[in-house]
Amino acid sequence: MKGAPGKPPADGSKLPLPADRERQTAWTPAGPRAPAEQGITLGKGNVAQAGLYARAAPGIITARTEELFAWARKGSLWPLQFGLACCAIEMISTYMAHHDFDRLGVVTWPSPRQSDVMIVAGTVVKKMAEPIKLLYEQMPEPKWVIAMGSCASNGGPYYRSYSVVMGVDHIIPVDVYVPGCPPRPEALIDGILRLQEKIQEDAKQRGGAAAGPAPNALPPARPQAGTSRRA
Amino acid sequence: MTQALSPLKAEVSASLDEVTASVERDRLVDACRLLRDDSRLDFDLLRCLTVVDYNDHFQVVYHLFSLSKRHKLVLKTRTAGAGKPTVPSVVSVWRTADWYEREGRDLFGVMFDGHPKMEPLLLWEGFEGFPGRKSFPFHEYKEY
Secondary structure (H helix, E strand, O other): OOOOOOOOOOOOOOOOOOHHHHHHHOOOOOOOOOOOOOOOOOOOOOOOOOOHHHHHOOOOOOOOHHHHHHHHHHOOOOEEOOOOOOHHHHHHHHHOOOOOHHHHOOOOEOOHHHOOEEEEEOOOEHHHHHHHHHHHHHOOOOOEEEEEHHHHHHOHHHOOOOOEOOOHHHOOOOOEEEOOOOOOHHHHHHHHHHHHHHHHHHHHHHHHHHHOOOOOOOOOOOOOOOOOOOO | OHHHHHHHOOEEEEEOOEEEEEOOOOOHHHHHHHHHHOOOOOOOEEEEEEEEEOOOOEEEEEEEEOOOOOOEEEEEEEOOOOOOOEEEOOOOOOOOHHHHHHHHHHHHOOEEEOOOOOOOOOOOOOOOOOOOOOOOOOOOOOOO
């Protein structure tokens, strides 16, 4: 071996490759190869596809965009940063290092404009109802709501109190209810996992609808004159 | 302390580790100023202001504390009538009375004469009734 490692030799010859590396980079004509030759171990989940895709572009995954986007969205749910009562303390400790919400892609965000989820953590008083509604409307689609704790779910210990809204679902639609007073961080994490399931499942449902109309579905309405957006 | 309190013309009693003084409504602000400025009393902190509903009248209770002397006092006064209960405001003596008095007006409907900015603090504009009063209907829930 000539010269210092990492530098090309002075006489212009190529650096010698290790023996196994040379074998990996060697060109082989296209065509079915034995799994062992492709570096694939059979019986471990990564079974080689014999189709055209696998041969022309190995390592490519195909998916419907609807489900692909849902998969991406559920992996980075940003909740709007606000807390209303004692449930907020449990929510904060879920974000902290011990429970580490960040490992699920859940990062608290101080603006509704970039948020995906609203975690309603605490008692919704009637005075706070309007601001909550406004914040929800400021969030961009797609958006989801988690009602955390008894108060946000149905009023809880403040049932029929003169100043409390009996559940945040009276003002905005709720996707996941997390029971508890207050729920432990594990319960909130479970709520997020349920929401992830729901996002993926909804995308699957919508994708199925897009693939073809149901047998008894009505034909799509044709746009009438004057109702077009570009009229 | 009794000697220092004598100009108040107040009923002074002591029970359960608390010295309690009851004063007339008209003399309230003067009494508060004396309690704050007298060097023997020096009550520079209003710890709490509450209203008690006795059905025929309301009682306003002031919990005072002296940070330098480390002693405390409970000052009580009655409101005028149950129809439109009124007491003079003590915001000119202790600034912290501002929010306490707004809360008292919110929950009990006690008017504090001379308050600089009497607006709802806890409840919202347009709320009907006074939830702190015993006559407030707690079993009638209005859906939001």
